[in-house]
Amino acid sequence: MRLRMEKFIREQQKEIVSALEMVDGMRFREDTWTRPNGGGGLSCVLQEGNVFEKAGVNISVVYGTLPKPAIAKMRENHKSVQAEYDNLDFYALGLSLVLHPRNPMAPTVHLNYRYFETMRPDGTPQTWWFGGGSDLTPSYLFDEDAVHFHKTLKEACDKHDKDYYPRFKKWCDEYFSNKHRGESRGIGGIFFDDLDDTVADSENTFSFIQDCLKSFLPSYIPIIERRKDMPFTEKEKEWQQVRRGRYVEFNLVHDRGTSFGLNVPGSRVESILMSLPLTASWRYMYEPEPRSREQRLVDVLREPKEWV
Numbered sequence: 001m002r003l004r005m006e007k008f009i010r011e012q013q014k015e016i017v018s019a020l021e022m023v024d025g026m027r028f029r030e031d032t033w034t035r036p037n038g039g040g041g042l043s044c045v046l047q048e049g050n051v052f053e054k055a056g057v058n059i060s061v062v063y064g065t066l067p068k069p070a071i072a073k074m075r076e077n078h079k080s081v082q083a084e085y086d087n088l089d090f091y092a093l094g095l096s097l098v099l100h101p102r103n104p105m106a107p108t109v110h111l112n113y114r115y116f117e118t119m120r121p122d123g124t125p126q127t128w129w130f131g132g133g134s135d136l137t138p139s140y141l142f143d144e145d146a147v148h149f150h151k152t153l154k155e156a157c158d159k160h161d162k163d164y165y166p167r168f169k170k171w172c173d174e175y176f177s178n179k180h181r182g183e184s185r186g187i188g189g190i191f192f193d194d195l196d197d198t199v200a201d202s203e204n205t206f207s208f209i210q211d212c213l214k215s216f217l218p219s220y221i222p223i224i225e226r227r228k229d230m231p232f233t234e235k236e237k238e239w240q241q242v243r244r245g246r247y248v249e250f251n252l253v254h255d256r257g258t259s260f261g262l263n264v265p266g267s268r269v270e271s272i273l274m275s276l277p278l279t280a281s282w283r284y285m286y287e288p289e290p291r292s293r294e295q296r297l298v299d300v301l302r303e304p305k306e307w308v
Contacts, residue, residue, distance in 0.1 A: 001128075001202055002091055005115045005209075009059050009095040010042075012213050016097065017044045017057050019217050023224055024049040028057070037266035038064040047278060051228045053102045056274040061093040062264075066118070070263045088126065089119040095213065096257075098275040099220075104240035106227035107138035107145065108186070108247065109220050110275065112257065113213050129196030130205050134216060135172055136223075137186030137247060139240040141297045143307075145223045146187050150307040152219035153190050153212070160208045168192045173304040178250050183301040185250045193256075239294050244280035251275055 017028050026049040034040035039062035046055040066088045094114025101108065113132035120126045136149045150169070157164035172191035177184050190212070195205045251258055261272040288294030 001115065001206065002093065002117070005206065006061055006093055008210060009093065009113070009213075013042065013044065013057055013059050013095055016217060019221060020046070020052070020055060020057070020099070023221065023228070024051040024055075026050055028055070033268055033271070035062050035064075035266050035268065038062060041268070041271065043271050043274065045274065049102075051101055051103075051106075051224065053100050054278040055097075055099045057095070057097040058271050058274055059093070059095045060268075060271060062267075063091040064089070064264075064266070066090050067263075067265065070260065089121075089123075091117045091119070094132070096275070097216075099224075100244070100277040101224060101228060103228050103230060104139045104232050104236045105142075105230040106224055107136050108244075108277075110135050110137065111213075111216055113209050115209075127196065128202070129194065130209050131193035131195065132209065132212065133168065133172055133189060133191035134212070134219065135176055135186055135189035135191065136220075137243070138297065139243045140236070140293055141187070141300060142227070145226070146305075146307045148222060149187075149189065149219050152215050154308050156211045156215040157190065157208075159211055160204065164192075164208070165190065169306075176250065177254070178246055179254065181246070181249075183246075183298065184304055185247060185301075187300060187307070188304060238281070239288070241279060241281035242283055242286055243297075244277045245282045248276055248280050 021027055024046060026046060028044040028046045031043040031045070032040065033043065039060070041058060041060035041062070044057045046052055049055065068087065092114065094112060096110075096112040096114075098110045099108060111132075111134040113130070115128070115130050117128040118126040134153065136146065138145065153169075154165040157168065168190035169188060172188045173184055175191050176186060176188065195208070258272060258275075261267050262269070288298060
C-alpha cells in the first residue's frame with residue numbers, strides 16, 4: 001500500500017502542477033529534499049505568478065521514529081496508537097496543496113490526502129489509516145462556486161458510500177474553524193482522519209482516496225477560470241488580506257498537521273509552512289459594513305450552509 005500510494009500521489013502531483021501552470025502561465029519551482037531522519041519529498045512552489053500569488057503542491061514520503069511527545073499528540077485523535085512505547089517507528093506519505101490567488105474574487109483552496117502507518121518494535125504493522133480532504137476559502141462568496149465545489153466532492157464520495165459526504169462535510173465545518181473567533185476558516189468541503197483498519201479495508205479506502213484526489217482539478221479549475229480576471233478595487237484587496245490573516249490564524253493555532261509536523265524530529269519547516277500566504281494583514285477591530293458582501297461572507301462562516 002505504501003508503494004501504491006506513493007506512485008499515485010507522484011502521478012497526481014505532476015498532473016495538478018501541469019494544469020495549474022496552464023492557468024497561470026508561469027512554471028513552478030521544483031525542490032527535491034531529503035529528511036535527515038529518513039525519507040524526503042518534492043515541493044513544487046510558485047510565487048508571484050500571474051494568477052497565483054503563492055501556490056504549493058507538495059509530496060512527502062518520510063519514515064523514522066516517533067518520540068514520546070509526537071506519540072502523545074497523535075493519540076489525541078488516534079486512540080489505536082499505543083501509548084506504552086517510548087517511541088514508535090512510522091511511515092507517512094501524502095500530497096498537500098494550497099493555492100492563494102492574486103485576485104480577491106478567486107478563492108484560496110486547500111487539499112491534503114495522506115497515508116500513515118506505525119510499526120511495533122518487531123517491525124509488524126501496529127496501526128494504519130488514510131486521512132485528508134479538500135476545502136474552499138473565498139474572500140468573496142459566489143454561491144455557484146460553492147455549489148460546484150461541493151457537488152464535485154459529493155459525487156466522488158457517493159461512488160463509495162452515500163454517508164461519506166454528509167459525514168465528512170460536517171467534520172470539515174467543525175475542524176476548519178477558528179474557534180477563538182466563532183467562525184469557520186472557509187466554506188468547507190470534506191475532511192476525514194479516521195479511515196483505518198477498524199472501519200474499512202485498505203483496498204476500498206484507497207479507491208476512495210484516489211477518486212477524491214482525482215476530483216480536485218474538476219472541482220477548482222472552472223472556479224479559478226471564472227474569477228482570475230475579474231475587476232477588483234483596492235478595498236476588496238484589503239479585505240482579502242484580512243481574510244488571509246484568519247487563514248494564518250487557523251494554520252498556526254489549530255491545525256493538527258502543522259503541530260504534528262513541527263513535533264517530528266527532522267521535519268522540513270519550509271514544506272510544513274508552505275500553506276501560509278505570501279501576504280496577509282491584521283487590522284485592529286476591523287469589521288465589514290452591515291449588509292455588505294463582506295458581511296454576508298462572515299455570516300456564512302458563522303453559520304455553515306448546506307450547499308448541495
